[in-house]
Amino acid sequence: MPRYAQLVMGPAGSGKSTYCSTMLQHCEALGRAVQVVNLDPAAEFFSYPVMADIRELIEVDDVMEDDSLRFGPNGGLVFCMEYFANNFNWLEESLGHVEDDYILFDCPGQIELYTHLPVMKQLVEQLQQWEFRVCGVFLVDSQFMVESFKFISGILAALSAMISLEIPQINIMTKMDLLSKKAKKEIEKYLDPDMYSMIEDSTNILKSKMFKKLTKSICGLNFGLIARNLEWGIAISLQCGFKQP
Numbered sequence: 001m002p003r004y005a006q007l008v009m010g011p012a013g014s015g016k017s018t019y020c021s022t023m024l025q026h027c028e029a030l031g032r033a034v035q036v037v038n039l040d041p042a043a044e045f046f047s048y049p050v051m052a053d054i055r056e057l058i059e060v061d062d063v064m065e066d067d068s069l070r071f072g073p074n075g076g077l078v079f080c081m082e083y084f085a086n087n088f089n090w091l092e093e094s095l096g097h098v099e100d101d102y103i104l105f106d107c108p109g110q111i112e113l114y115t116h117l118p119v120m121k122q123l124v125e126q127l128q129q130w131e132f133r134v135c136g137v138f139l140v141d142s143q144f145m146v147e148s149f150k151f152i153s154g155i156l157a158a159l160s161a162m163i164s165l166e167i168p169q170i171n172i173m174t175k176m177d178l179l180s181k182k183a184k185k186e187i188e189k190y191l192d193p194d195m196y197s198m199i200e201d202s203t204n205i206l207k208s209k210m211f212k213k214l215t216k217s218i219c220g221l222n223f224g225l226i227a228r229n230l231e232w233g234i235a236i237s238l239q240c241g242f243k244q245p
């Protein structure tokens with residue numbers, strides 16, 4: 001029997017750890033066994049019980065404190081993830097082998113890990129070798145997507161992760177509960193987006209001529225994957241105790 005994994009990705013603060021903890025509670029309520037693995041070596045707080053925690057292997061603070069390495073927080077994180085990629089046997093031991101396992105991987109927020117560094121792709125390939133069926137879940141904060149040009153930039157980030165990892169991916173807008181009624185209405189159009197009307201939106205909001213031109217050119221791209229990626233965008237509100245504004 002195969003095992004299943006979700007790689008929970010997205011920019012810093014987009015809600016990855018909250019998503020993992022909410023999914024865990026949701027699945028527990030449905031009587032389904034799901035486990036979470038923390039893959040963020042800089043994580044300070046998360047509210048779910050972990051099956052494995054990368055900080056048992058390596059922590060960003062230790063790397064930054066090392067006088068011979070002298071990394072800052074971002075270089076430190078990249079160093080940790082490369083160290084992790086060279087020590088996948090730690091993950092193998094931590095995961096054990098339970099048939100029908102369903103595991104959520106709470107990933108770090110540095111976007112370069114999904115766009116051009118090889119480590120996440122190496123992780124996907126390793127999980128596939130261990131008979132995991134891997135799916136990507138890419139979170140984007142809906143507050144940064146209300147205007148068309150921000151929405152386009154968000155989906156391009158999601159798209160580049162999808163292309164570089166080569167796995168099925170679901171894109172999720174988070175923190176919908178923080179949007180005003182007007183913004184919620186606005187964002188509805190992205191569930192079935194029309195690139196041409198977005199060109200109009202952007203041109204009204206953007207002041208810089210060059211930025212307008214760039215947004216217009218991107219909107220005008222007849223690039224199948226972008227359209228498909230847009231269609232996959234789903235909006236959910238993780239209302240786990242969050243109050244409606």
Ligand SMILES: Nc1nc2c(ncn2[C@@H]2O[C@H](COP(=O)(O)OP(=O)(O)OP(=O)(O)O)[C@@H](O)[C@H]2O)c(=O)[nH]1
Nearest residue numbers: 011012013014015016017018109174175178238242
């Ligand atoms: N209102 C509201 N707040 C949310 C939601 N999802 C996450 N948050 C809050 O957003 C903040 C960041 O959430 P995290 O889950 O830590 O985000 P993250 O992507 O794991 O952050 P990093 O690991 O630092 O990259 C926390 O204060 C959460 O409580 C949501 O759907 N609604």
Ligand SMILES: [Mg+2]
Nearest residue numbers: 016017040043
């Ligand atoms: Mg987190």
